Amino acid sequence: MQPKSNIVHLPVYQPGKPIEDVKRELGLTEVIKLASNENPNGCSEKAKAAVIESLSNTHIYPDGASVELTADLAVKLGVQPNQIIFGAGSSEVILMIARAFLAPGDETIMADETFSQYKHNAEVENARIIEVPLKDGRHDLPAMLAKVTSRTKVLWICNPNNPTGTIVSHDELTAFMKSVPTDVLVVLDEAYGEFVYDGTYSNGVDMLKEYRNLVVLRTFSKIYGLASFRIGYGVGHPDVIRFVNQVREPFNTSRAAQAAAKASLADDAFLEACRESNAAGVRYLYEQFDRLGLTYFPAFGNFVMVDAKRPSPEMFDALLRRGIIVRARWTYYPNHIRVSVGTPEENKKFIAALEQVLQEVTV
Numbered sequence: 001m002q003p004k005s006n007i008v009h010l011p012v013y014q015p016g017k018p019i020e021d022v023k024r025e026l027g028l029t030e031v032i033k034l035a036s037n038e039n040p041n042g043c044s045e046k047a048k049a050a051v052i053e054s055l056s057n058t059h060i061y062p063d064g065a066s067v068e069l070t071a072d073l074a075v076k077l078g079v080q081p082n083q084i085i086f087g088a089g090s091s092e093v094i095l096m097i098a099r100a101f102l103a104p105g106d107e108t109i110m111a112d113e114t115f116s117q118y119k120h121n122a123e124v125e126n127a128r129i130i131e132v133p134l135k136d137g138r139h140d141l142p143a144m145l146a147k148v149t150s151r152t153k154v155l156w157i158c159n160p161n162n163p164t165g166t167i168v169s170h171d172e173l174t175a176f177m178k179s180v181p182t183d184v185l186v187v188l189d190e191a192y193g194e195f196v197y198d199g200t201y202s203n204g205v206d207m208l209k210e211y212r213n214l215v216v217l218r219t220f221s222k223i224y225g226l227a228s229f230r231i232g233y234g235v236g237h238p239d240v241i242r243f244v245n246q247v248r249e250p251f252n253t254s255r256a257a258q259a260a261a262k263a264s265l266a267d268d269a270f271l272e273a274c275r276e277s278n279a280a281g282v283r284y285l286y287e288q289f290d291r292l293g294l295t296y297f298p299a300f301g302n303f304v305m306v307d308a309k310r311p312s313p314e315m316f317d318a319l320l321r322r323g324i325i326v327r328a329r330w331t332y333y334p335n336h337i338r339v340s341v342g343t344p345e346e347n348k349k350f351i352a353a354l355e356q357v358l359q360e361v362t363v
Contacts, residue, residue: 006126017325033325034340037303043225044270050263054256062255069262076265077205082238085245086253090191090219090232095121099247101153102127109147110156111139113332118156137164137297141176158189163338165299170202177211188216192301194223195278205235212237223274224264229257278302281341288351305338312337322353
């Protein structure tokens with residue numbers, strides 16, 4: 001048996017290395033994972049209670065259309081329920097968009113160092129991928145616009161960008177959307193948007209009123225702390241969402257995930273506490289990187305991408321031996337590592353390990 005020829009070369013997505021694997025492989029008793037941009041504060045207590053309550057119905061299929069969750073989210077966002085689609089994480093919504101809109105030979109445009117699943121799913125659909133270099137770690141929207149042709153179907157913007165953590169402003173996005181042909185779908189991935197305090201940042205959902213060729217992605221995996229439940233969503237024009245819904249698998253989000261997400265939407269205090277603690281963690285990492293003479297991209301999410309002045313696989317391995325898991329191996333940033341913001345104690349232990357490694361290099 002042979003698979004589709006265009007998927008044979010595709011890499012399998014590599015998540016952050018699991019804590020238990022590192023403990024077993026290296027004989028460590030304490031390991032800190034700062035590789036997957038998870039929320040070190042966990043999730044809302046209201047979400048935990050909702051999950052426990054949902055366990056009494058594990059024998060019943062979940063609501064396939066996420067009706068109650070959709071209704072609550074629509075009110076919170078100020079949109080109509082038919083503008084929302086849920087997925088097993090926003091990564092599944094990416095998959096569904098690629099499946100719904102990309103055919104073999106269609107062109108799709110993205111940055112050259114961004115979330116890998118845009119490219120992966122486009123390759124699965126055998127689309128032609130156009131990658132545009134980042135400019136100072138940011139999406140170069142004019143350059144991306146210049147690549148649009150009559151064959152362009154989907155354009156991807158990760159804002160804040162993963163892995164660099166940078167943003168493009170509302171004004172930049174507005175100018176871009178005004179120039180993009182209306183038959184080109186723009187996917188604005190705001191997975192880390194809730195962490196952003198910067199006043200120039202866009203609210204993609206507000207932009208939907210004017211641009212029907214825009215879809216905004218968000219997730220409950222990051223600031224809401226529900227990564228293990230796999231639930232995210234897309235918001236767009238009803239016609240676009242209907243097309244995406246036509247390729248959605250039945251019961252693609254679980255009952256527990258829907259319950260946790262619904263409860264999380266009602267806990268604004270938890271959300272704000274996470275925003276504040278993350279901002280404090282970013283400031284601490286900035287201060288320490290400055291002290292160590294390391295440069296970094298401005299961070300607007302819950303992670304910082306820093307130039308370690310050494311090949312990132314070596315830095316990854318050296319930190320791993322000290323019980324710290326970070327993210328490494330970037331094609332266009334070979335000396336950078338990406339570190340998630342942890343608890344204050346985790347951040348301090350990371351900096352201590354990083355300083356040890358850097359001192360070893362200079363000896």
